Amino acid sequence: MNRTRIFVVSCAVVFAACSAAMAQQGPVKISDDVVRIGVLTDLSGLYSDIGGQGSVVAAQMAVEDFGGKVLGKKVDVVSTDHQNKADVAAQKVREWIDRGGVDMITDALNSAVALATSKVVAEKKRILMDTGAASTRLTNEDCTRYTIHHTYDTYALANGTGRAVVKQGGDTWFFLTADYAFGHSLEQDTMNVVKENGGKVLGAVRHPLSASDFSSFLLQAQASKAKIIGLANAGGDTINSIKAANEFGLTKTQNLAGLLVFISDIHSLGLPATQGMYVTEAWYWDLNDQTRKWSKRFFDKTKKMPTMIHAGVYSATTMYLNAVKATGTDDADAVMAWMRANKHSDMFGTNMTLREDGRLVHDMYLFQVKKPSESKGPWDYYHLRETIAADHAFQPLSKSRCPLINK
Amino acid sequence: MEILGIPVQALLGQLLLGLVNGSFYAMLSLGLAVIFGLLNIINFAHGALYMMGAYAAWIGLTYFGIGYWESLLLVPLILGAFGMLIERALLQWLYKLDHLYGLLLTFGLALIIEGTYRHFFGVSGQPYPVPAQLSGATNLGFMVLPNYRAWVVAASLMVCLATWFVIERTRLGAYLRAGTENPKLVQAFGINVPLMVTLTYGFGAALAAFAGVLAAPVIQVSPLMGSNLIIVVFAVVVVGGMGSILGSIATGLGLGVIEGFTKVFYPEASSTVIFVIMALVLLIRPAGLFGREK
Numbered sequence: 242m243n244r245t246r247i248f249v250v251s252c253a254v255v256f257a258a259c260s261a262a263m264a265q266q267g268p269v270k271i272s273d274d275v276v277r278i279g280v281l282t283d284l285s286g287l288y289s290d291i292g293g294q295g296s297v298v299a300a301q302m303a304v305e306d307f308g309g310k311v312l313g314k315k316v317d318v319v320s321t322d323h324q325n326k327a328d329v330a331a332q333k334v335r336e337w338i339d340r341g342g343v344d345m346i347t348d349a350l351n352s353a354v355a356l357a358t359s360k361v362v363a364e365k366k367r368i369l370m371d372t373g374a375a376s377t378r379l380t381n382e383d384c385t386r387y388t389i390h391h392t393y394d395t396y397a398l399a400n401g402t403g404r405a406v407v408k409q410g411g412d413t414w415f416f417l418t419a420d421y422a423f424g425h426s427l428e429q430d431t432m433n434v435v436k437e438n439g440g441k442v443l444g445a446v447r448h449p450l451s452a453s454d455f456s457s458f459l460l461q462a463q464a465s466k467a468k469i470i471g472l473a474n475a476g477g478d479t480i481n482s483i484k485a486a487n488e489f490g491l492t493k494t495q496n497l498a499g500l501l502v503f504i505s506d507i508h509s510l511g512l513p514a515t516q517g518m519y520v521t522e523a524w525y526w527d528l529n530d531q532t533r534k535w536s537k538r539f540f541d542k543t544k545k546m547p548t549m550i551h552a553g554v555y556s557a558t559t560m561y562l563n564a565v566k567a568t569g570t571d572d573a574d575a576v577m578a579w580m581r582a583n584k585h586s587d588m589f590g591t592n593m594t595l596r597e598d599g600r601l602v603h604d605m606y607l608f609q610v611k612k613p614s615e616s617k618g619p620w621d622y623y624h625l626r627e628t629i630a631a632d633h634a635f636q637p638l639s640k641s642r643c644p645l646i647n648k
Numbered sequence: 649m650e651i652l653g654i655p656v657q658a659l660l661g662q663l664l665l666g667l668v669n670g671s672f673y674a675m676l677s678l679g680l681a682v683i684f685g686l687l688n689i690i691n692f693a694h695g696a697l698y699m700m701g702a703y704a705a706w707i708g709l710t711y712f713g714i715g716y717w718e719s720l721l722l723v724p725l726i727l728g729a730f731g732m733l734i735e736r737a738l739l740q741w742l743y744k745l746d747h748l749y750g751l752l753l754t755f756g757l758a759l760i761i762e763g764t765y766r767h768f769f770g771v772s773g774q775p776y777p778v779p780a781q782l783s784g785a786t787n788l789g790f791m792v793l794p795n796y797r798a799w800v801v802a803a804s805l806m807v808c809l810a811t812w813f814v815i816e817r818t819r820l821g822a823y824l825r826a827g828t829e830n831p832k833l834v835q836a837f838g839i840n841v842p843l844m845v846t847l848t849y850g851f852g853a854a855l856a857a858f859a860g861v862l863a864a865p866v867i868q869v870s871p872l873m874g875s876n877l878i879i880v881v882f883a884v885v886v887v888g889g890m891g892s893i894l895g896s897i898a899t900g901l902g903l904g905v906i907e908g909f910t911k912v913f914y915p916e917a918s919s920t921v922i923f924v925i926m927a928l929v930l931l932i933r934p935a936g937l938f939g940r941e942k
Contacts, residue, residue: 285763285766285771286771286872287771287872288771289766289770289771290770290771290772293771420915420916446915447915447916448911448915448918449915449916449918449919449920451872451876452918452919453669453867453873453876453877453880454665454668454669454866454867456665456668456797457662457665457666457908457911457912457915457918458911458915460658460661460662460665460791461658461911461912464655464658476771476772477771477772477773477868477870477872480772480773480868481867481868484775484867484868488778488785488794488796488797488866489785489792489794490785490792490794505770505772506772508772509770509772509773509774509775509868510775510868511775514775545770
């Protein structure tokens with residue numbers, strides 16, 4: 242008697258569960274019933290202020306704005322520390338896709354990490370929306386059908402800062418370059434811009450990542466007598482280069498051009514050491530009402546103003562969820578096709594378009610760092626000097642070396 | 649005049665800068681050598697203590713208005729006390745065990761300390777101004793040397809030599825050295841060996857903190873500043889000979905200079921040259937340049 246009852250009850254439970262599952266299927270096709278966004282970032286190393294926990298918060302904010310759900314399915318944000326190591330990142334991404342059910346990966350700052358990740362997602366047919374890495378290889382030699390380069394790249398930075406500085410008369414350059422994929426790429430792109438605009442490159446010195454002292458390198462830069470010292474590095478390396486340049490009095494006779502400077506770097510160096518520097522960014526918190534409103538929300542959660550990478554993660558996640566909503570699936574091919582076919586607008590940019598090579602095209606901005614007397618307080622650091630229209634901001638498609646493009 | 653295509657003046661400049669970096673290596677490896685020599689502990693928390701020293705100076709200046717010179721005195725005292733606390737609470741239980749336990753414990757401590765600072769201060773770090781008396785630079789003809797960097801070399805040489813003198817040439821130092829050779833016998837003479845050991849670790853921590861305060865105006869005060877340096881410093885200790893005091897001072901300065909030259913001739917290798925030398929030294933003289941086989 243008892244056994245029969247248990248049997249009947251179990252059958253009923255199984256039946257109910259099955260029918261519930263079937264009821265959920267229909268036109269909506271979400272793999273394993275959860276949309277998972279993976280924030281692959283540097284949570285502990287030298288880039289954790291420009292991406293890091295802030296990127297996780299930005300992704301969560303985008304999900305919040307969708308009410309935590311898309312098409313009635315839960316949206317989950319997961320994150321991991323790639324430790325700036327390409328092999329760690331590639332292995333984690335495989336694990337995420339094979340066992341974690343991750344559908345879209347974002348942030349992925351550090352170009353070495355991004356290049357490794359883009360190979361894995363292409364093989365596994367998932368999407369990488371890279372907001373953190375800078376190397377143009379992502380949309381050239383190493384482009385894939387599943388990689389979107391969202392926020393900025395070395396071409397856009399070189400084009401913005403390089404062109405502006407040469408125009409101001411800074412026509413001889415010496416580079417201080419971080420010795421890995423990103424640094425080389427930024428150096429090369431800037432050299433091209435400088436030469437195209439009639440400038441001359443006098444030399445370069447390549448330093449190891451996270452070097453503890455920059456004075457030797459700067460002395461070599463000083464000896465070159467170049468008018469401009471281009472800093473083709475990022476994060477803590479840029480900060481310590483600028484600090485040492487001020488200390489050794491280089492800034493009295495030569496000018497620094499930070500080729501990848503984030504607002505968090507300016508914040509931590511202070512305006513006295515950075516005033517007058519030109520920087521190119523894809524976004525700034527104080528551009529308009531929308532950016533100010535979003536940044537205030539971000540600030541309340543993190544006690545820091547967002548960098549362009551944080552804003553990029555928010556925008557990429559929003560763009561992805563919009564695509565899932567519109568196509569009714571998280572199938573990577575369908576989502577990519579929709580994103581290529583439509584224009585995208587949010588607080589990051591308006592009418593952004595996704596090109597065949599994976600480049601997201603939007604306006605870029607040239608800023609000049611304010612003098613201490615001009616700043617109204619913490620985080621009020623930039624004068625907007627030029628809005629570089631989307632058409633001119635990035636490498637033209639005709640010059641792309643991406644094999645996916647039919648020329 | 650040129651050597652290998654590089655003007656001699658530029659080389660002189662690099663020599664001087666190498667000495668500045670070497671001073672930091674010397675001071676940090678000296679602390680490690682003292683701790684290893686007397687406690688047999690491989691102190692991986694040394695980088696964290698150095699970072700805490702720099703942060704203590706920054707916090708003192710930012711929140712309490714304590715200037716650079718006061719910090720230079722106060723911070724080593726505070727962190728020395730903190731070091732003694734670590735020794736009493738944790739390290740003293742490990743002396744009878746293998747070296748590995750001490751290494752693991754201090755490594756864990758370093759991770760915890762670094763993680764805590766990263767949580768509160770972020771990784772970009774905070775700027776610490778050069779004290780007014782030492783700001784500005786002196787033109788030496790072949791290069792412009794910031795006065796502060798000259799002070800770093802002078803201060804660290806003074807501290808290193810004083811340490812060497814105390815340990816090798818005074819009665820207290822003799823007790824310390826005897827205590828490491830045969831603690832039971834020294835105790836039998838009525839000398840409090842555990843107290844000496846605690847004071848030694850405290851002194852090592854204070855040295856690291858002193859180096860941290862000295863470094864604060866030169867590089868950005870950041871939670872990662874210790875871990876960027878500590879592996880190099882360990883290599884210095886190995887090259888000099890574990891536990892050798894004069895060895896770590898001389899090797900610290902020497903390797904700083906070699907690293908400086910590498911930055912001119914082949915900058916890409918500047919972060920590895922010290923390890924290449926370490927490998928060579930281990931092959932030829934496993935006890936290090938100044939070490940003695942036990």
